[in-house]
Amino acid sequence: MTERDAKIESFLSRSGWSDALRAVLAGDASNRRYLRLVHPETGERAVLMDAPPDKGEDVLPFIRICGFLRGLNLSAPDIKARDEDAGFLLLEDLGDDLFARVIPREPQLENSLYSAAIDVLIQLHAHAPPPGLEAYGPAMAAPLSALAYDWYLPAATDQENASAKSEFMVAMQDALAAHAPDCDVLIQRDYHAENLLWLPERDGVGRVGLLDFQDAALGHRAYDLVSLLQDARRDVPTDIEVDMIARYIDATGQPSAAFKAAYATLGVQRNLRILGVFARLCVRDGKPGYLDFLPRVWGLLQRDLAHPNLSALQDIIDKTLPSPSPEILDKVQAKCATDPRR
Numbered sequence: 001m002t003e004r005d006a007k008i009e010s011f012l013s014r015s016g017w018s019d020a021l022r023a024v025l026a027g028d029a030s031n032r033r034y035l036r037l038v039h040p041e042t043g044e045r046a047v048l049m050d051a052p053p054d055k056g057e058d059v060l061p062f063i064r065i066c067g068f069l070r071g072l073n074l075s076a077p078d079i080k081a082r083d084e085d086a087g088f089l090l091l092e093d094l095g096d097d098l099f100a101r102v103i104p105r106e107p108q109l110e111n112s113l114y115s116a117a118i119d120v121l122i123q124l125h126a127h128a129p130p131p132g133l134e135a136y137g138p139a140m141a142a143p144l145s146a147l148a149y150d151w152y153l154p155a156a157t158d159q160e161n162a163s164a165k166s167e168f169m170v171a172m173q174d175a176l177a178a179h180a181p182d183c184d185v186l187i188q189r190d191y192h193a194e195n196l197l198w199l200p201e202r203d204g205v206g207r208v209g210l211l212d213f214q215d216a217a218l219g220h221r222a223y224d225l226v227s228l229l230q231d232a233r234r235d236v237p238t239d240i241e242v243d244m245i246a247r248y249i250d251a252t253g254q255p256s257a258a259f260k261a262a263y264a265t266l267g268v269q270r271n272l273r274i275l276g277v278f279a280r281l282c283v284r285d286g287k288p289g290y291l292d293f294l295p296r297v298w299g300l301l302q303r304d305l306a307h308p309n310l311s312a313l314q315d316i317i318d319k320t321l322p323s324p325s326p327e328i329l330d331k332v333q334a335k336c337a338t339d340p341r342r
Contacts, residue, residue, distance in 0.1 A: 009149070021040065099117070121221075186219075267304035
């Protein structure tokens, strides 16, 4: 038994779950892992979040944002027990019905699920965000989008391009400042079908179970719409994307043209960041499976760049970043887990 396993046993014993049946749940791109627990006496289920502090994980942001979301009657999981110092949370088990699983099984529900997810954002954005959130504004967002130049470009071309990155950074920050400068709502940042659960037995916005919101920040209200509707992991039908943007605009009174310009600009920012992060997960962290998503991400990026307000960015990216062709993806995959910055 490892030291970490011994700490888990101690936490579960203190929480009354020491004899629970356990099964590993799918993790994410972080160092967190999750175990599903079934209580041997009551049959109650729970989820153990194991977030090791020595690997850079911290449960406090999750606890804080979870409490805020639940205070708005949104379905973030109830926290049954916690050990902040050790990095353990015992969470309400919201089930297995991720949007990404329900939609292929019951495609007739797709519009209803996305409508409910948009209604969650409408509810969330109607309330002032909690204090202390970091601002995900142009000064923070532009460098994060440049991860495409830090990781994807060198892996794809065997060379860095500092001048191209510098030119891009200026243009990206200018575009964000012009079209998406506001940071006035809580953004969850990973608000998509792999992190949303369908809870049809609940009412209204409570039907959407929320996961993976610990990286929440203060940002533009279009950001989580981009995360939801320009999903790196699945194709969202164009008519649903258009209808959901209209649903949000109609409910919130946002000016349509300005909101759509912000949406496209944040789409460029987010998709470039994902391009860099997924390349990094391969070459640094030894997780090549994320490369499978890059063609979809690139297609979304190109669609956003077609917005008439983003021609300067389009020119730079067209000149400096190669598309993830099969040959490029093979080249990146060949570098899997070879980066010395591991």
